[in-house]
Amino acid sequence: MSSLYIRSLIKNFEDFERVGMTKETLDKINSFDDNETVFSYLANKYLIWEKPFSHEILGDIRGGYSFFKGGRICPLKNILTKHLTTYTKNKAAIVWIGADGLQKVYTYQSLYSDVIKAASAILKLGVKRGDRVMLHMPNIPELIIFMLACTKIGAIHVVYHASYSSESLAERINDCKPTLVVTTDESITGGYSKMKDKVDLAFTKVEQEPKYCIVVERTGKRVHMKPLRDLWYHDIMSDEKHFFASTLPYEPHNAEDIMFMLYTSTNVAEPKALTFSYGGYLLWAYVSYMLLFDIKPTDTYWCTADVSWITGHSYLVYGPLMAGQTVLLYEDAIDLENAGKFFDICDKFSVNKLYTTPSLLKTLMNAAQKKKIFRDLKNLELVATGGEKMKEDILEWSSQKLCKNKAAFIDVYSLTEAGGAIYASVPGFGDLEYGTVSKALPTVPAVLMDTTTKKIITDFDKQGEIVLKSPFPSLAKCIYNQPGLFEKTYWKDAAGKPYFSTGDGGKYNENGNMILTGRLDDVLHIGGKRLSLVEIEEAIKKYENIKECAVINVNDEKRGEKLIAFCVLKKQLDESYHDQTVRDIRETILEEIGEVALPSEIRFSRTIPKSPDGGILRDLLKEIAVQM
CATH class of the missing domain: 2.30.38.10 (Luciferase; Domain 3)
Known part of the structure; x- marks a missing residue:
């Protein structure tokens, strides 16, 4: 990077306008000497309590930790209701754009109204405090409505990504035993998917079938509806018992009660659902959102994550809504083929704050360079990225070409188990150094x-x-249904x-x-040297005909451990060129890293199995390697 380019980026960062969380507030947060005092200060400043808490932190490793013990809180009051007595009442809360171009806008008042109707409906179905509600849906407003309805009545929402299979869904249903599952007739994210059929198939594989299934009509496709079990969302919302609901009994929850569960990747056979509590989670979702993005009345904020991930929970739903932000929700994923939609959305809704991934920015760069799909986005003031390292060429293109050197860029390190971001530069404050995630956010130990x-x-x-x-307040409490794990x-x-x-x-x-x-589990000790699997993969991709690759380590009777590389070629070659290609790849690794990094085997594959967020499924590749 040139020094001129660096100065431009740093100036945008330093000049970032802060309105919601000022320097005085940040200085106050940093002035405390102990965790209990600062957590007490933040909890009383940013949350509305129905009953004050008696202890900031209680517990130990063996019994688990509790935050804000004795405190009682109404989550919906902190998320939506507090805005209904201010000018924010008629402000857009959610602007939704469907994959087919359909659009909906919910103000804070209309969103609250639908949340109360949904809460009234599921209460009528017998869902009660502590019951699990599985939400298996794409990024549509009804997903957020049911999340908030659950927090209202004290039910535990479990959002499970819409792309997972019926077998995987059945395993999670067996684990958390939801009273209610909410899904759609179909999903059109990345193409048509028969969601209701998949849920029906999952129900045939579970030990205990959920009592009810609510179906949101997304495409109007005819689906099987089992009498007494399956209900249409539009029917329950138009039922006069719920249609005229404007309020529900005000029943606060204990701060340490479970608010939601999130299934995450694991190296154990059983599904692993992390649980998060009301008080601690809501506090950090709000405070960290304000630290990273702040808020102005004219903001339009877009987080491109799926709601089902912790980034989606904290920075697409709870954090921005607590801050009174206008949130843009897009149903589909941005790829090379529909990159034009990204520019359409940013232009139409004047998006000025964006939370995305380096991969998406790379997609936009490729669309501009290869397909000539491009418009500069002068309205963007802040671009936050996370999930992977931002390469220099992507950062430079995004800043200079995409944003015309007008936006601040920050790199965010989030941790699912911590409920959100834990490292990042705070725009307008502190230091900024690209290639790093700066320092831990205030109060993060x-x-x-x-x-x-x-x-x-x-x-x-x-x-x-x-x-x-x-x-830490927002840290997960436990793994559901697995004591001690x-x-x-x-x-x-x-x-x-x-x-x-x-x-x-x-x-x-x-x-x-x-x-x-x-x-750390992708870092190996081989030949007395620490080697990253990612480092080896990057070396292999330097070979001109490699589209993508994945390297795994497996046990070997003779050597103890060996490396296997799976490679996807850009162009399929005749088998007669197989050996030469392997030799060329090995030569590339030797040039980039050295002999110590040479895989024992190089295999060719048509695809690399990945999770919905783009991570390589190394455990699956290990199973494949053993079977081959």
């Missing part, structure tokens, strides 16, 4: 630990594990002191800013 000595690392350029040295998996001991293991590696640079080095 994150440090770098040596994985061998278990000592805190303060030196630069020394790799370790990012850990939390003490409990959360503590065993995440809470570790170093010289008699507990710490929370994130599993993510990092190192400080000479300025004390954090550089992420990847998952």
Whole structure:
């Protein structure tokens, strides 16, 4: 990067206008010496309590930690109701754009009205406090409506990504045993998918069928509706018992009660659902959103994540709605073929704050360079990215070409188990250094630990594990239905002191800013050298005919461990060229890293199996490798 380019980026960052969270507030947050005092200050400043809490933090590793013990809170009052006595009442809360171009706008008042109707309806069906409600739907407004309806009555919502199979859905239903499942007739995200048929198939595989299934009509496709079990969303919302509902009994929840569950990736066979509590989660969703994005009355904010991920929960639903933000919700995913829709949406709704991924920005860059699909977005003031490292060429193109050097860019490190972001530069405040995630956000007790000595690392350029040295309000409470597994998996001991293991590696640079080095389980010790699987993959992709690849390590009787590379070619070659291609790939690895990184086997595949968020499914590849 040129020094001129750097200065332009830093100036935009420093000049970022802050209205909602001022420097005085941030200085106040940073002035506290202990966690309990600062958490108490934040909880009283940013949340509305029906009953004050008596303790900020209680508990230990064995019994689990509780935050804001004794406090009682009405979540919907903090998310929506507080806005109904202000000018925000008639402000757009959700602007939804369907994959087919259909559009809907919900004001804070109309969103509240539909949430109360939905809450009234599911109460009538017998859903009660503590019951699980499975939401298996694409990014549509009704998904958010049911999430908020659950928080109103104290039911636990479980959002499960719409792309997963019936088998996977059945496993989760068996695990959490929901009283109610909500789905759609079809999904048109990335093409048509028969959602209701998939749910019906999952129901045939479960131990205990949910009592009810509510179906949102998305395409109007005729689907099977089982009498007494299946109900249309539009029918229950138009029922006069719920249609005229304007309020429900005001029943606050305990701050430490479970608000929602989120299934996440795991290295154990059983499904793993993290649980999050009302008080701690809502506090950090709100505070971290304000730290990262702030708010102005004229903002239009777009988070391109799927609602089903923690980024979607915290920075597409709860954080921005608590802040009174206008949230843009898009049903589809942006790819090379529909990149024009991204520009259409940004132009039409004057998006000025964007939370996305480097992959999406790369897609836009490719669309501009290869398909000539491009419009500059001068309205963008802030672009936050997360989920992967931003490469220099993507950052430079996005800043100079896409945003005409008008936007601030920040890199965010979020942790699912922590309920949201834990590292990032705060726009308008502090330092900014590209290639890093800066420093831990205020109040986050994150440090770098040596994985061998278990000592805190303060030196630069020394790799370790990012850990939390003490409990944190939004941290997951436990793994549902698996007592003790959360503590065993995440809470570790170093010289008699507990710490929370994130599993993510990092190192400080000479300025004390954090550089992420990847998952520690993707880092290997081979030939006395630490090697990252990602590093080897990047080397292989330097070979001209490689489209994508994945490297795994498997046990080997002779060597103890060996590497296998799966490669997808840009152009399929005749088998007679197979050996030469393998030799060329090996030569590329030798040139980029060295002999120590050479895989024992190089195999060719048509695809690389990936999760919905783009992560390589290495465990599945290991199973395939063993069977081949």
